[in-house]
Amino acid sequence: MTLEAWILFALVLFCIGLYGVLSRRNLIAILIGVELMLNAVSVNALAFNHFLAPDPAIGQIFVLFIIGLAAAEAAIVLSIILTVYRQRGDINVYELTDLRG
Amino acid sequence: MMASGLVMLISVAGAVVAVGVKNIVHAIFGLGVSLAGLALAFLLLGTPFVASMQVLIYIGGITIAMVFAVMLSSMGKHESREGYRRQVLAAIVSVLFFAAMASVVVGTDFGALSPSGSGTLTPDELEAAWSIKAIGRALLDHYNVAFELLSVVLLLAIVGAITIAARHAQEPDPVFDEECDQ
Numbered sequence: 001m002t003l004e005a006w007i008l009f010a011l012v013l014f015c016i017g018l019y020g021v022l023s024r025r026n027l028i029a030i031l032i033g034v035e036l037m038l039n040a041v042s043v044n045a046l047a048f049n050h051f052l053a054p055d056p057a058i059g060q061i062f063v064l065f066i067i068g069l070a071a072a073e074a075a076i077v078l079s080i081i082l083t084v085y086r087q088r089g090d091i092n093v094y095e096l097t098d099l100r101g
Numbered sequence: 102m103m104a105s106g107l108v109m110l111i112s113v114a115g116a117v118v119a120v121g122v123k124n125i126v127h128a129i130f131g132l133g134v135s136l137a138g139l140a141l142a143f144l145l146l147g148t149p150f151v152a153s154m155q156v157l158i159y160i161g162g163i164t165i166a167m168v169f170a171v172m173l174s175s176m177g178k179h180e181s182r183e184g185y186r187r188q189v190l191a192a193i194v195s196v197l198f199f200a201a202m203a204s205v206v207v208g209t210d211f212g213a214l215s216p217s218g219s220g221t222l223t224p225d226e227l228e229a230a231w232s233i234k235a236i237g238r239a240l241l242d243h244y245n246v247a248f249e250l251l252s253v254v255l256l257l258a259i260v261g262a263i264t265i266a267a268r269h270a271q272e273p274d275p276v277f278d279e280e281c282d283q
Contacts (some may be wrong), residue, residue: 001105003211006146008203009109013116013135015199020120022191028171032119032132035163039139042155046146052214057235061244063143063151064236067158068251072258074163078170079266085174 006047014040027081027091031074038070105145112138125171133164150233 013036020033042063049059085091115138118131136159143152170176229235240248 001102001145004206005105005109007206009113009142011199011202011206012113015195016113016116016120018198019191019195022194023188024120026125028125028167028176029120029128031167032128035132035159036116036119036135039136039159042151043139043142043146046143046148046151050146052211057148057231057239060148060151060231060236061239063148064154064240065247065251067151067154068255071158071162072255074166075258075262076265078166079262081176082170082174082266083268085176091176 003047003051006051007044010040010043010047013037013043025092025094027077027084027093030093031077031081035070035074038066042066105142108138108141108145111135112142125176126168129164129167129171132167133160136160136164147231150236 017033017036017040020036021030022033024030024033045059045062045066049057049062053059081091084096088095112135115131115133115135119128119135120131122128122131136155140152140155140160143149143155
């Protein structure tokens, strides 16, 4: 597999995640889309590191940081979603218009 | 070559299920399949350590947490009804983004970007440079500050998640209690 193939694969994953974020109203579905986009970035970093800069393993460090931050983000987002659900009984983003001007 | 194609196919199929299915629990399982495929992709890219972290943290941690959040709160009962117009708009934006980025990727000569010309390392040297030893050395040496900051971030995230989720624990859950009464 060439570098182009891996980058196009990551791009396909990123666009699927983007579609998920834009098209769904359910907060958990949006979180799923964000996770897909983060993983596409991980593939990209590893592919570039593997093919273009094989000596320093910096791409792996990047991906480890991405995974760690994604775990923190998922924990916070899930607790916020649970709180919203407890207060409203719904997690449709179109119902969350309290701050609309 | 075959293996890479198969892994890409699995990941993309799981991702399509994850964004396309109405039932939120099925969508999470689709995400799990996609993440497992990506772990295999990381193996093919030569980094078994990151692949195992992907399995442990993403598949073993994040998707399980999502399944727990959905199943413990009866959120999955609410099927999300998406408007047709919204889906078409989202698809148009995604396809346009893909076309723009793909044209750039295809038009770039990546061989010229390589600083020393790719493939200068022998497989043995590559193995040594990408070993767990090298990662550990880099994490505790050159990226020490970022590494320690990440641990602080994770601690804050855990404390914050518990605080946010437990703040209203005493108040009754209207939907859940209603279902229990029935």
